[in-house]
Amino acid sequence: MKIVIINYGAGNIQSIMFAIERLGFKAILSNNPDEIKAADKVIFPGVGEASSAMKMLLESGLETLIPTLKQPVLGICLGMQLMCNKSEEGNTKGLGIFDVDVIKFTPKVKVPQMGWNQIYNLKSPLFNGINENEYMYLVHSFYAPSCPEAIATTNYEVEYASALQKGNFFGTQFHPEKSGDIGEQILANFFKL
Amino acid sequence: MLTKRIIPCLDIKNGRTVKGVNFVDLRDAGDPVELAKIYSDEGADELVFLDISATEERRKTLVDLVRKVASTINIPFTVGGGISSVSDVEVLLQNGADKVSINSSAVKNPQLINDLAQKFGSQCVVVAIDAKQIDGQWIVHLVGGKVPTELNLFDWAKEVEQRGAGEILFTSMDNDGTKNGFANEALATLSDLVNIPIIASGGAGNIQHFVDTFLEGKADAALAASVFHFKEIEIKTLKKELKNNNIEVRI
Numbered sequence: 001m002k003i004v005i006i007n008y009g010a011g012n013i014q015s016i017m018f019a020i021e022r023l024g025f026k027a028i029l030s031n032n033p034d035e036i037k038a039a040d041k042v043i044f045p046g047v048g049e050a051s052s053a054m055k056m057l058l059e060s061g062l063e064t065l066i067p068t069l070k071q072p073v074l075g076i077c078l079g080m081q082l083m084c085n086k087s088e089e090g091n092t093k094g095l096g097i098f099d100v101d102v103i104k105f106t107p108k109v110k111v112p113q114m115g116w117n118q119i120y121n122l123k124s125p126l127f128n129g130i131n132e133n134e135y136m137y138l139v140h141s142f143y144a145p146s147c148p149e150a151i152a153t154t155n156y157e158v159e160y161a162s163a164l165q166k167g168n169f170f171g172t173q174f175h176p177e178k179s180g181d182i183g184e185q186i187l188a189n190f191f192k193l
Numbered sequence: 194m195l196t197k198r199i200i201p202c203l204d205i206k207n208g209r210t211v212k213g214v215n216f217v218d219l220r221d222a223g224d225p226v227e228l229a230k231i232y233s234d235e236g237a238d239e240l241v242f243l244d245i246s247a248t249e250e251r252r253k254t255l256v257d258l259v260r261k262v263a264s265t266i267n268i269p270f271t272v273g274g275g276i277s278s279v280s281d282v283e284v285l286l287q288n289g290a291d292k293v294s295i296n297s298s299a300v301k302n303p304q305l306i307n308d309l310a311q312k313f314g315s316q317c318v319v320v321a322i323d324a325k326q327i328d329g330q331w332i333v334h335l336v337g338g339k340v341p342t343e344l345n346l347f348d349w350a351k352e353v354e355q356r357g358a359g360e361i362l363f364t365s366m367d368n369d370g371t372k373n374g375f376a377n378e379a380l381a382t383l384s385d386l387v388n389i390p391i392i393a394s395g396g397a398g399n400i401q402h403f404v405d406t407f408l409e410g411k412a413d414a415a416l417a418a419s420v421f422h423f424k425e426i427e428i429k430t431l432k433k434e435l436k437n438n439n440i441e442v443r444i
Contacts, residue, residue, distance in 0.1 A: 012317075014289040018264040048314040107388050110413065112316055112359055114390045116238055116443040117195045135196065135443040137269055139316040139359075156195055178269045178291065180233070 001191065003027040004039035006066070008056045012047055016076065019177035023188050033065050040071055041191055046078030050102070050142070051090025053078055067095050072193045073169050080164060080171030081142060089142050098164045098171060100147040109157040112141040117154050117162075119174065124151035124165050126172075128189050134182045136162070136174030143173065194441045197407050198238035198414035199428055200392065201421040203228060205274070206246040208254040226261045232421070233266045235428040238443060240266070241294065241362075241416060244274030251275065256288050263289025271319055277301075279308050286313060294319040294362055297335045300342055300349075303356060310357025319392075320358040322349060324379075325366035331379055338366035346379065347386055354387040361387065362416065364394040372398025372420070380410035392416050400426060400434045407440050 003020060005013055007029040020027045020043075027043065030036055044066065046053055057063040066073070066083075075083045084094045087102035094102070105111045116135040119127075136154075143160040146153065150161035154173070164171040170190065176183035204211040209223040229240055242262070244255050259272055272285050273294030282293050299306055299320050309318045323338050324331045324346040331346035350361055363383060365376030375393045384391050390413035393406045397417035406412045420426045432442045 012286050012289070012291065014260075014263060014287060015291065018289060019267060021264065022267070047316065049311075110388055110390050112389070113195060114316070114360060115195050115198050115413070139269075141315075175269075178267060180267050184267055 001025060001040045002038065003041045003043065003191070004036050005029050005043045005045060006036060006062060007031045008053070008060055008062055013045055015175075016043060016045055016177045019184060019187060023184060023191065025191060031060055031062065033061070036062075036065065037069065041193070042069060042071060042073040044073055044075040044079040044083070046076065046082060048078060049090060050078060050081060050087040050094075051092035053082060054090075054092045054094065057082065057095075063095060067097050070168060072190060074190050075169070075171035076177070077140065077173060077175060080173055081140075081144065083164070083169060083171050084144055087142060097169050098144065098147075098149050098166055100144045100149065100161065100164070102142050102144050104142050105157050112139055113156045114139050116179075117156060117174075119152040119154055119162050121153040122151065124163070124170070125193060126151065126163065126165065126170055126186060126189050128192075130182060130185060130189075136172075136176070136179040136183060138162070138174045140173060196238070196441045196443045197412070197435065198392075199236070199403070199431060199442070200239045200241055200414055200416040201232045201237050201428070202241040202243060202394070202416050202418045204418065205242050205244045205255070205258065207251065208246075208258050211245065225258060226265050229262050229266050229270070232428065233268050236432055236444065237268065237428055239268060239414070240270040242270060242272050242274075243294075244272065252281075252284075256284055259285055259288045259290050273319070273321060277305070279305075279312055282309055282313060282317075286317065292317040292319050292360070294321045296321040296323065299353065300333065300335060300344065303352065306353055306356035306358055310359070315357045315359035318358050319360045319362050320353040321362040321364065322346060322353075323364045323366055334366055338369070347382065350383055350387050354389050358389060360390045360392060362392040362394055365396060368396030369394070371396055374398065374402040375406040375410055375412070375415065377406055377410035380406060380412050384411035384413070390414065397426075400431055403431060403435060404438045404440065407435070408438070
């Protein structure tokens with residue numbers, strides 16, 4: 001299986017590389033459109049600030065490529081947020097794959113949310129064999145509100161979409177590569193799609 | 194609900210754990226990677242590696258260690274000790290560290306916090322603050338509590354938040370090593386003052402101390418070293434007890 005991690009200069013990619021290796025696969029890092037198109041599975045990572053990450057996607061031309069991909073694509077954390085319509089972070093537009101706008105937690109709660117929280121209302125093959133209310137590791141200040149494309153829900157200040165799916169596009173707000181054995185199971189499920 | 198986190202801290206010197214550890218089932222008690230794996234399996238929520246080595250070779254050894262830890266464990270970890278520049282942080286993150294913790298270098302050069310937050314995001318910038326009380330004032334100290342600064346703990350905490358820190362690791366030098374409990378009054382004040390997570394450190398001696406720091410100290414996470422290394426407290430038992438006290442934990 002050919003796994004490509006989209007390399008656009010955003011985020012800590014080594015953790016996801018190691019997690020993929022622990023599952024017995026190998027991934028390559030690439031920003032080459034042909035290589036990305038030819039992959040069996042695509043991972044779209046991201047840590048950092050939304051508008052500058054979006055700027056890097058625009059400059060590299062990946063902004064037009066990603067929404068046209070046909071194979072399973074998994075956006076993680078900021079990657080998921082960038083797949084939405086737009087984000088309040090730096091008031092940037094997104095890739096418009098998921099029909100939801102990313103907004104910020106209010107100061108009623110500590111921001112960022114940092115740590116382990118539960119996922120529930122699971123509805124996707126991504127969560128095959130995963131029990132409701134398992135804990136995932138999350139670090140984020142912005143979130144996608146509940147919406148029809150939500151395939152997992154988490155509660156922090158409000159109930160929000162901690163994972164999204166539209167066709168072949170998947171996104172998780174949590175870090176499966178940092179969420180223990182259950183997180184690795186979710187990654188393994190993605191590679192089985 | 195977001196859970197309270199339990200964080201074992203490992204002191205590292207030249208790529209090896211320093212403080213004696215009491216794990217009979219360890220093949221090599223000085224191997225940080227093996228210890229990290231055990232803590233991860235026992236239910237630790239995160240790990241902190243504090244590099245206290247001072248040799249020229251330290252950086253390379255630390256980077257090798259970070260890679261080994263990141264390839265072995267699947268929970269987040271923070272690396273601290275001797276980090277003083279954006280390039281120091283870059284190499285650690287590229288090799289799989291999730292967060293870095295800065296202490297003296299932030300006091301000497303506060304702009305470093307802004308620079309790191311801007312380049313890598315606040316989520317990976319932990320500012321560690323060591324403080325002790327002098328004439329009733331919490332004063333920030335450097336070099337493991339030996340050198341006092343002009344800074345007041347609460348002013349400094351507010352400043353690091355404004356500069357973009359994602360988390361504060363507060364160690365009370367008055368409590369550290371005493372095993373008499375965490376500095377809960379100061380912790381609660383901190384937690385109300387800033388809107389970023391606070392990690393309590395210094396003073397853990399028994400399970401009740403953890404209960405107290407979460408309930409009275411309003412801490413978001415608690416860090417300890419020797420009580421875990423010497424198996425005085427097992428993480429599984431600790432988490433069970435926290436749950437019995439209606440404190441949300443990941444079990």
